[in-house]
Amino acid sequence: MEKSPDERPSRPLNEQRRTFYDENGTRHEPRRDRDRPEAARSGNSGSKPDYKPRYPHRPAADRSIDMLFGLRPIQEALSAGRTLEKIYLLRGTKNSITQEITELAKAATIPVSLVPLEKLNDLTRKNHQGAVAFVSPIDYAPLDSILAGLFEAGKTPLLLLLDRVTDVRNFGAIARNAECLGVHAIVVPSRGAAQINGDALKTSAGALNLIPVCREPNLKETISFLQHSGVQVVACTEKADTSLETASVDFTGPVAVLMGSEEDGISPEYLRLADYKVRIPMAGQIGSLNVSVASGIMLFEVLRQRLMSVDK
Structure with missing residues (x-):
């Protein structure tokens, strides 16, 4: 028969907390609410908390270093002979710039995919204008x-x-x-x-x-x-x-x-x-x-x- 909550043995609070270690092996106690700045605990948006983010190692959602976004930048990159890995264009968009991008990409054997808006929004949070391209870290050889x-x-x-x-x-x-x-x-x-x-x-x-x-x-x-x-x-x-x-x-x-x-x-x-x-x-x-x-x-x-x- 399962014990009721009142019958379960209780342990001191400090025994229930985990002990953490940093990369140098230094022991740290877990962060408690009272260790945080008052503005952070109270939710006051007037001042920024001075403690470090919990997951500083997580990459940014936008990988703009490896990509170009916007019709004109991609067009100029192709005209300059820059090596692109792949180009994504918003499906249903037809104008002179998208046509030129498609023609230049075909001549350079760069794949072009026509995708929905959701796909482009997943690739970047920036104002992509219906066009995203990944920059290749290498130059392809003939x-x-x-x-x-x-x-x-x-x-x-x-x-x-x-x-x-x-x-x-x-x-x-x-x-x-x-x-x-x-x-x-x-x-x-x-x-x-x-x-x-x-x-x-x-x-x-x-x-x-x-x-x-x-x-x-x-x-x-x-x-x-x-x-x-x-x-x-x-x-x-x-x-x-x-x-x-x-x-x-x-x-x-x-x-x-x-x-x-x-x-x-x-x-x-x-x-x-x-x-x-x-x-x-x-x-x-x-x-x-x-x-x-x-x-x-x-x-x-x-x-x-x-x-x-x-x-x-």
């Missing part, structure tokens, strides 16, 4: 120039193609793998790719400042371009019959490794275009790996074969 430069320098191209890898931290980890294992460039689609922001840069451990990233409007055309340029495309998929450990695929020549999203894998149309399809051997009960881990295994096999071919 794939054709990179490929031509590699061949001219006598290097064997190693590229990494990512199909719909949208998780920011996964992308950062993949970039770190790619830089460590000798990838010359990462290729992503202009739509359906992870946003390159501060989290991606941090997860990459700075690799995104070292390895070029190419943003292509159409991966199908990109695969065809690479194949016509003498680069074989190898898709990593658990549906393949060929297993990676057999070393039946030669990675010592120009190659582009194609990785897909964790949810759907590689798009069927891209799989059909690939020169080879290989799977990573598995010994456990789970049938797939995280895409960042899988990319590391694939790229290690490329590096292993290339190092062995040099030693021969």
